[in-house]
Amino acid sequence: MADPLSADRLVAALRAEGVHVVEHDGWRTHNRNHKGPWGPVNGVVVHHTVSSGTISSVALCYTGYAELPGPLCHGVIPKDGSVHLVGNGRANHAGGGDPGVLSAVVNESYSSQPPAPHEHQGSGGAVDGNAHFYGFECVNLGDGKDPWPAAQVEAIVRVAAAICRAHGWTAKSVIGHKEWSDWKNDPRGPGMPSMPDLRSRIAARLAGPATTNSTPPPPSEEALVATASDVKTLFKTDNVLSSPDGANDPQGNAYWTAESYLRYGFLQDRTTQSLVKQLATKVDGIGSVELDDAQLAALADKVAAAPGLADAIAEKVAQKLADRLAE
Secondary structure (H helix, E strand, O other): OEOOOOHHHHHHHHHHOOOEEEEOOOHHHOOOHHHOOOOOEOEEEEEEOOOOOHHHHHHHHHHEEOOEEOOOOOEEEOOOOEEEEOOOOOOOOOOEEOHHHHHHHHHOOOOOOOOOOOOOOOOOOOEEHHHOEEEEEEOOOOOOOOOOOHHHHHHHHHHHHHHHHHHOOOHHHEEEHHHHOOOOOOOOOOOOOOHHHHHHHHHHHHOOOOOOOOOOOOOOOHHHHHHHHHHHHHHOOOOEEEOOOOOOOOOOOOEEEHHHHHHHOOOOOOHHHHHHHHHHOOOOOOOOOOOOHHHHHHHHHHHHHOOOHHHHHHHHHHHHHHHHHHO
16 A cells, blocks of 8 residues: 655656656646545556547546546556656546455455456445556557557556556556456457566566666657648638547537637647637637637637638647657
């Protein structure tokens, strides 16, 4: 058992292990602590998102949805091997699980696998995993076909090792969601090691000192290019654009309105909202420091009709992304 790591200690531990960390605005105070305890912490749970695309997956995990508010994890690990921090504290990720598994993790008393779970969220004997586990959502469709790149798996190993090292835990403190709840099957798919094999890799890393050697590559600049293009397209259409990767937006819509893009489409750290506030003064009739839903929608309409402003937004958002990539 241990007290949760502070935000600074978590970031330091991850970077010492060679993890490429992306900190999203607000993550240090973004949590569900008002709904239940956070700690003592006992381990790490690895998940898959059942989604594709870094930007939309991070946005979903930061915000959540009506039935399950965010944060949905502490960090998102996309296919490029970066780690996007979206929450610090209690997060809606593990849900209810088996008390026998929790005991085995706390005591690190099992051999290759913890006992099979027989409980799940809402079942009579379930215990609250959100109080006890760090959670990392890894971008994967979860259909058993979507591949796991080596950089992504390596990032999972490094993230888990960083947290275990910081707490003095062994690799037996790391479990898959499927090992916690009998309702779950994550993580799975080609390229993802079995959980015993993943723990073996984590254990091998813990056997030596923390090192940043063979650092996973930083996020691809493809997102930067796509973002500039998408923003331009957005404001040159009828304010409706199909979602970038086929996923619903955080409100459950299959198509993203301009408002959805402004709120959720790029960096789920309020960067785009800050950008909109700055640009709002350039559009007649919209000058509020805080923009409500109606004002955001009105702004989108005005931006669509304002020559050059769509390009200005695209350039500024692209620069924000470039700054993030350079961190």
